[in-house]
Amino acid sequence: MQIYKVGGAVRDRLLGKPVTDIDWVVVGASTEEMLAKGYRPVGADFPVFLHPKSGEEYALARTERKSGRGYGGFTFHASPEVTLEEDLIRRDLTINAMAEDDHGRLTDPYHGQRDLEARLLRHVSPAFAEDPLRVLRVARFAARYAGLGFTVAPETLELMRQLSESGELEALTAERSWKEISRALMEDQPRVFIQVLRDCGALKVLIPEIDALFGVPQPEAHHPEIDSGVHTLSVLEQAALHKQPLTVRWACLLHDLGKGLTPESQWPRHIAHEHKGLRLIKAVNERFKAPRDCQELALLVGEYHTHGHRALELKPSTLLELLQSFDVYRRPQRFEEFINACEMDARGRKGLEQRSYPQADYLRGAATAARTVAVQPLLEQGFKGPELGEALKRERLKALKAYKEAASA
The missing domain is CATH 3.30.460.10 (Beta Polymerase, domain 2)
Structure with a gap:
């Protein structure tokens, strides 16, 4: 023994x-x-x-x-x-x-020691191609060790391509896939995970909604990198650089799925891509049975990330609706994660990675202003039930108007 x-x-x-x-x-x-x-x-x-x-x-x-x-x-x-x-x-x-x-x-x-020195991820034997989960595992290792200069050996990438085309990937359970995806997203370079999956054809099988973003242009004035897929990878890269949690990284990965639905005749504009993308985000969430907090944040970021970018221009009433959508009074952390996802989105643009994002502090201040409205005085005035809710809304709107005026002064 x-x-x-x-x-x-x-x-x-x-x-x-x-x-x-x-x-x-x-x-x-x-x-x-x-x-x-x-x-x-x-x-x-x-x-x-x-x-x-x-x-x-x-x-x-x-x-x-x-x-x-x-x-x-x-x-x-x-x-x-x-x-x-x-x-x-x-x-x-x-x-x-x-x-x-x-x-x-x-x-x-x-x-193996020789391949460590050569910085190569190479399969041991042809039996590698018998296990579809290995496609995800190798892509995850590529993300983990990219900073050390590791790449996938060409012959291994070819086996991964064969696996992707074989239909075997479709036999993976949601639980096993999510375990690999979630671990990969938390690596130092998660964009490499997505890129390797794309290189071997696995991305269009597992998450075709993301694969469809590559080759789709955006207005160069707002997106110097132009390509929607490249932008998504850059946003994910920023999320990793800023040590964001899994919820934010997942939301960053899915936030622009709606752009893959824009007809070519409308390129490079993507009108209402936020709302169009919600059904795709929901489908991806369900396909991998993502945890509830990841699902919720991905949908909220998908729907409202452009509100975040336009925060300084929003009317107080629109700002209040945004805060209500996130239930900032009972779930402040979720709104904070939304703000962080928006900031990663803004930084995930070529040449603009270091640009300041004043919208973040503005949104935090707005949430604080709305939360500081006290309920007790309204109760003492006799408000209750639906009337109390309306009165509270009016007071919060007043607070946000005052906040916006002070911020603009």
């Missing part, structure tokens, strides 16, 4: 990056031996055990065989006869197919 550290822990140590999660593989052992040593079994599909003291996961070395469609379409075989090399060959990338024993000795049968 031999135990090896495998996968990401080995990869990141060699890259000089902090190691957080450690995966262990056990060679030459049976389920009965693991149980006898006090390991606790978990997972129904293949033998994984929890260490009796550390609680870390230890998996028996195993082989796998394609037996159906999608990520789950595999039959696993684990036995004491399965070698370390046989276990490693079923992994996705060479840089994830290295192992290390308790003396720090490296086992690297598929030249």
